[in-house]
Amino acid sequence: MALPTQAQWYKDCIIYQLHVRTYNDSNGDGIGDFRGLEQKLDYIQELGANALWLLPFYPSPLKDDGYDIADYTAVHPSYGTLDDFKSFLSAAHDRGIRVITELVLNHTSDQHPWFQEARSSRENPRRDWYVWSEKDDRYRDARIIFTDTELSNWAWDPVSKSYYWHRFFSHQPDLNFDNPAVREAVWNVMKFWLEFGVDGFRLDAVPYLVEREGTSCENLPETHEILRSLRRRLDEAYPGKMLLAEANQWPEDVCAYFGQGDEFHMAFHFPLMPRMFMALKLEDRKPIVEILHRTPGIPESCQWCIFLRNHDELTLEMVTDAERDYMYDEYARDRSMRLNVGIRRRLAPLLENDRRRIELLHGLLMSLPGTPIMYYGDEIGMGDNVYLGDRNGVRTPMQWAGYWNAGFSTADPERLYSPLVSNPVYGYQAINVDSQRRSPHSLLSWTRRLIQVRKSSPVFSRGSIEFLFPTSHRVLAYVRQFEGETVLVVNNLANTAQAVELDLRKYNGFIPIEMSGRTIFPRVGKLPYLLTMGPYQFYWFRLRRI
């Protein structure tokens, strides 16, 4: 059953990101699956999320956790069948939860039949579906993305005795988007899932679709034209669906992916994410304010997606060298925590399991402009295991309970797709959904309430933002407004109590009402409005004129 098409529904979402494999195992084989996920939809609904973003669940050799796709129109047998997916999708829609799936456009697995055919001979009809070269010296200006593992963007194919282009792992050859057949094939893949009823796609690695000599091979005009074409076809055939761009670029470059409102509906604001962590450590609003001031306006129909953590490393690509060094020194002193150009840790360990800081960052996530994305497990403060290699340490099984396999699976523990986190601080005995459900003061309960408050006003999802500049740079304060409603957000980024005076003369006569407890605060007057704030405390005030 499809959900009713509501204009710009994606702006009002709280997106919950997860991998099917990590969430819940229904058949005892140690691997999460769609039937298991369906069983947990009540939990997701209770949390307050109304959209799910699923990481790739397609057949794959799983050398890149499913981003190396070997079949675009099936479900990996470990996760179930297409019927299982259909049942899950229907159950999600019944609960008002939309489903966003992955579309990995840029590349396939080298095990995909398309590539197997392409490499089999130079005369094969699919030869031109990938990017080949006799030498490995073309497109020299393209950077290497996976710097820890790849030395080149070209890999030698011993079968067809030539080089093929890959921006990611060498087992992920890039598709050739200059080929119309490739573009048609991609559209057919989209149609396949749209016919099922999925509500949108997260398009992976979109900046890299097209290569041109003498360029960085990123964000090229031809890439945008291909994406606009896909969008046109989508709007025509499946109105009300959403495209979300994964473009890890500076804001001004990402904005191009919105087009004139005719390309992507949403895009991740990558540069904002590390700056939230930086601002917290620096105890200074500067990184956040500067990046948002630098962010150009976007078409009215478009929306940023903001996030704290996800399945990848906390990327430090879109920061300066000095900022990167600072982040490494402050958040990843142990080099085993660093991967590629980022930090492979979960939210709670990054914040040293400090409940106050975890709450503050969630407060920022839910109150800054954009659609928030929560990574599974962050709502209960799950930990990580940096020794699992690659980014697997942040993809451990969901911790449902304190008993056998954290309630994730009935399989033998050795059979789990990944070891559980089991240390005394973050282990499943200490951190799990069951325990936190019992307490109204747990992080889970608090997060649920926060989401409820956020959803109580469209200001957060659709409103403007105006920063205030109190003399203390440790305080980040801003006003959100939408259709006559005004919310004041004040965040203390410091570990120490702060007294802050806010210039609220514009709101002279308004009464601030704190939104979580609905407490009335003194009326705003002409003098600076004094607030005293505890360490890492934040307030959301609805400003009412009564």
Added chain:
Amino acid sequence: MSEETFLSDDFLRQLIGVGDLDLVVGVPSYNDAKTIVSVLRAVEEGVLRNFRRERVVLLNVDGGSGDGTQEVLLEASSLAKSNESAFESLRTVRWITTQAAHNGSPAGMLRTILAAADLLHAKACAVIAASSKNATPAWVVTLLEPICRDKYDFVAPVYSRHKFDGLLSKNLLYPISRALYGKPIREMRASEFAFSGSLATHCLAQQEWQGEAFQGGAEMWMAMNAFTNSFRCCQTYLGPKPHQASGANVVAVVRQTVSGLFSCMESTESLWQAAAENAPLHTVGPDHDFSTEAIRIDRNKFLQMFKAGANELSGILEKLLAPATHAELMRLAGLDAAEFQFANSLWARVVYEFAAAYHRSVMNREHLVQALVPLYRGRVYSFITKHRSSDAAAVEADLEALCQEFANQKPYLVERWNLKEEGSS
């Protein structure tokens, strides 16, 4: 009874806004509208280049300028906020400005800076005068690094000066601090120096803010506080110091300096009366040389003023000085320019006898100190004449000899100083 507070509400509010930090760079100003912005920009660049991760505030303390110094600064700082700096900063670098306490006196300026450093728990503080038009970004790190990295508590500057520049330091402060305290600090009245947070807290707690010791020279008082209370001290080379003609301010400067010096000697007499080993002071930076900047000095005027002063004040000098010293001075006053030579030994003796007389309150202390001024002029004339054609080595050798003279005559000082306790003059 509540203690008088010297911090204005507005300044306190600004400090609350700044919060805890690592470094303060204090920039005292008085009628420095023409130079303050360039000084602050140099300081800001120094901070952004070298202390990118530290929490820093640039604090202007103004002594009541009438030329719009603070207004110029406020306009420049708001422009700085809106323009992108060439240097990346991880943090907000704050510029704040306030009026100095105690009606804008130098003492008030320093006290305000100390209060800011103390309240904000700064680890280190540098002071760079707004009049220092040759201030460079490197000064910031040169002053602060010995404190931040090497855990010194007080950093005095060393400059390349003209051989005839800073004569009060060369002829009085330097030799006397060496002789009495074993601390060969070249520049005791510098407009640039740095100190640790703990020294700031210590100095702020002192009671002498209105007293003579402090009025005589805040920087000198701070330096003496540092090395008489076992704080770790060092010197750092800052480069050339352009000559600033003091002209008509010589009287005031000498008066303030000498009053401050003698008061400090009083409060630390138990310390300097014990034998002081002359320990070398760690100096950061290259060996310095005298600057070759040309300066104009009317040395003949100094001689005239010495002669006139010595003769007019002969009666007063007779009360203050030992008979032999007085006689020698009067003989000197009668000599022609060609024969005039104010020897190191005589100068040391004069200074010490004045100090002892000050301590014994032989006469009104202000008048006493004022009486030294023409004698200082005579000393300056002699020094300039002697070294008209000298190179740096020769001047340095003479200074070393002067220091030795002060050291040799220290027992004499002790003897004269303690005459009061024995009830005889």
